[in-house]
Every structure is written in C-alpha cells, then in structure tokens.
Amino acid sequence: MPYDPADIMKNNQMVFFATSAGVTTELAKPFIDANFPVIDLAGDYRLKNRDVYHKWYKKDAPTQEYLNQSHYGLTDFTSSKGSTYVANPGCYATTTILALAPLVQNHLIDPSSIIVDAKSGTSGAGKKLTELTHFSQTNENLQLYKVNQHQHIPEIVQQLKEWDEDVPYIQFTTTLLPLTRGIMASCYAKAKPGITEEDVRKAFVRTYSDDTFVNATEGVFPTLKQVVGTNFCDIGYQLNPVTHQIFIVSVIDNLLKGAAGQAIQNLNQMFDLKADAGLDLSPVLP
Numbered sequence: 001m002p003y004d005p006a007d008i009m010k011n012n013q014m015v016f017f018a019t020s021a022g023v024t025t026e027l028a029k030p031f032i033d034a035n036f037p038v039i040d041l042a043g044d045y046r047l048k049n050r051d052v053y054h055k056w057y058k059k060d061a062p063t064q065e066y067l068n069q070s071h072y073g074l075t076d077f078t079s080s081k082g083s084t085y086v087a088n089p090g091c092y093a094t095t096t097i098l099a100l101a102p103l104v105q106n107h108l109i110d111p112s113s114i115i116v117d118a119k120s121g122t123s124g125a126g127k128k129l130t131e132l133t134h135f136s137q138t139n140e141n142l143q144l145y146k147v148n149q150h151q152h153i154p155e156i157v158q159q160l161k162e163w164d165e166d167v168p169y170i171q172f173t174t175t176l177l178p179l180t181r182g183i184m185a186s187c188y189a190k191a192k193p194g195i196t197e198e199d200v201r202k203a204f205v206r207t208y209s210d211d212t213f214v215n216a217t218e219g220v221f222p223t224l225k226q227v228v229g230t231n232f233c234d235i236g237y238q239l240n241p242v243t244h245q246i247f248i249v250s251v252i253d254n255l256l257k258g259a260a261g262q263a264i265q266n267l268n269q270m271f272d273l274k275a276d277a278g279l280d281l282s283p284v285l286p
Ligand SMILES: NC(=O)C1=CN([C@@H]2O[C@H](COP(=O)(O)OP(=O)(O)OC[C@H]3O[C@@H](n4cnc5c(N)ncnc54)[C@H](OP(=O)(O)O)[C@@H]3O)[C@@H](O)[C@H]2O)C=CC1
Pocket: 017, 018, 019, 020, 021, 023, 041, 042, 043, 089, 090, 091, 123, 124, 125, 126, 127, 128, 254, 255, 258, 259
C-alpha cells in the first residue's frame, strides 16, 4: 500500500513513528500541519535548538516553527494531554534523567560535577548489523562507544537545565553490553556542602512515591533483569559520607521504558487512559 498521510489520518486516531533519525524531520510535517496526534520515537523533535541537533546528529533539524510545536514526552514529569506532536525521550536520556531529577530539581548537588557511566544491550542499536554489534565482537566483550559524542548528551543537558540553569554539561560515557535488552546508568555527583542522607532520601521519596513506574530505594542497587520486559525504572541511591559523592544507579528496558513503553505512557496521557493501560508487564526471573 502506498504511504499516504491523508489516508492514514482519515482512517486512524493517532500515529507512532519509529523510524531512523532524520526521517520524521520531513515525514511529520503533514501531521503537524493537521494537528493530528503523533508520538515520535526518534530524536528529530526532542532538541529545541536546531544548531544543537545539527551538531550532535550531523543532520539538518526540522524548522523552528515545527520544533516549537513538539512536546518532550518525559512521562514521569510532564503530561502529553492536550499535545498533538510528542517527541518520545531517548533510552539513555530517560535512564539518566530519572536518576538525576530529584537531586537537580532540589539543588542538592554541585551542578558541574555530574558523571554518568551508562551501559546498554545491543537492541539499542536497532536491527542493522554493525561491526560493533557483530556476535563475535560483542559476545564476552565490553566496548565503549561514542565517548563524549553521544547524541543523548544534549537531550539530558536540555532537561536538567530546565530544572537548574546552572548545570553546564555532563560527563557521559556509553558501553555496549553483551546482552540483548537493558540499560544501566551509574551516575555520580558531588553533594553540596551540608547536604545529608536525609535530604537525599526526602528528595527521592517526594519525587517518586506516587509514580507508577519508578521505584527508588536508598542503599539497594537494582539489577537489569528485574526490569527487562517491563516499563519500570528502578533506582538505587546512596550518599557516601567519606567522599561526599552521591551514587545513583538506574535501570530500564531500553525497548520499553526507553522507547515503546514510554510511548504507550504518552498515548495513555494523550487519550486520558489509565497510566498503566497496556503496560501491566512482569520481568522474567531468574
Ligand atoms: N532501540 C532502542 O533502544 C531505541 C530506539 N529509539 C528510536 O526508535 C526508533 C526505532 O528504533 P529501532 O527499532 O531500534 O530502529 P531500527 O533501525 O531497527 O528500525 C528503523 C525502522 O525505520 C524504518 N525506516 C527507516 N527509514 C524510513 C523511511 N524513510 N520511511 C519509512 N520507514 C523507514 C526502517 O525500515 P526498513 O525495515 O525498511 O529499513 C526500520 O524498520 C529510532 O528512531 C530510534 O532511534 C528510541 C529509544 C530506544
């Protein structure tokens, strides 16, 4: 069947795009022009600054007029109700932002001290075979990639700056795990002088106690398997009284909370459905 946006809009209530980066910069236009509900899993409409998109994605961004109409659908902090074009957050960005949000929002850390060591399974790289994801290269191996060049760095900084303008940048590295699914982000940040364990605990409890999909626990560090196959983000955190560093680790399934699951959350918000409709999933353990 030929691709026809008018026909798609006539016969459906909304559209998901899960296309490679750069595709919706063009393909989304008729839907945006018609104010038709779209949830876009790609990065094209996540960054509000066109130059920043060009720098990190090496592609031309959508025009500012179109970018201004997109809503960054970070479901734990915003609602897509009333939006028509939703830019679904990136997988590493979701994992990292959820780990750091309580600390940044409550100004508990030195904003220039953030270091993130994130790791992903190979399904994050999509279905095309590459040298990096070739079985004999990935199996029983650990490989750093896109060091200081990952396209989710500006997405994370853009969101953290919304909460604290003083966050200048982050140190962010990505490692490929010899696994199919899952992201673990190990995050480190220096606590501001005088910040106590109680301050950190209160911030996480306040932020996530009513959240359907985020579980944050002090001193208990999650494993990947406990979230793979689900839409949950599990977080463990601890203030080290010796170094005064706060360590936060967060885990998600990159294809669910990091992509399709969060997209369904955005759909549920858009259409006023139950928060966990279609997302009642359990991990397979052990
Ligand atoms: N995998 C992950 O963990 C995450 C992925 N995302 C984003 O979600 C999207 C999908 O990811 P993923 O499934 O891994 O990517 P894949 O590379 O596996 O799939 C991309 C799909 O887009 C299709 N496509 C590419 N160009 C066009 C075009 N011009 N017109 C129509 N279809 C097109 C491809 O079709 P064909 O089969 O014909 O090549 C393919 O089916 C991407 O934007 C990705 O960045 C976001 C968060 C996490």
